[in-house]
Amino acid sequence: MPEKILVSACLLGIGCRYDGKEKENPRVKKLLENPDVVLIPVCPEQLGGLSTPRTASERSGDRVINQAGEDVTVQYQKGAEQA
Numbered sequence: 001m002p003e004k005i006l007v008s009a010c011l012l013g014i015g016c017r018y019d020g021k022e023k024e025n026p027r028v029k030k031l032l033e034n035p036d037v038v039l040i041p042v043c044p045e046q047l048g049g050l051s052t053p054r055t056a057s058e059r060s061g062d063r064v065i066n067q068a069g070e071d072v073t074v075q076y077q078k079g080a081e082q083a
């Protein structure tokens with residue numbers, strides 16, 4: 001039975017990043033040719049309820065704050081749990 005691998009959707013070429021772009025990674029994309037694995041693309045930021053495009057965010061201590069100064073920690077926690 002093929003191994004299931006959770007993979008960041010943007011690395012497979014899906015435009016789910018904050019700016020609506022993708023970040024395709026050739027090594028990750030090559031895994032699509034491997035019959036022994038099944039890739040499951042997910043975007044935790046989207047799963048947490050954030051839109052695409054969205055305001056960029058980064059960690060600030062134990063919180064996640066976007067560039068507009070909004071606390072989006074709850075969305076990131078939800079996205080992590082969903083993933």
Ligand code: SF4
Nearest residue numbers: 008009010017043045
């Ligand atoms: S959260 Fe979404 S956009 Fe960010 S690295 Fe993961 S898949 Fe890519």
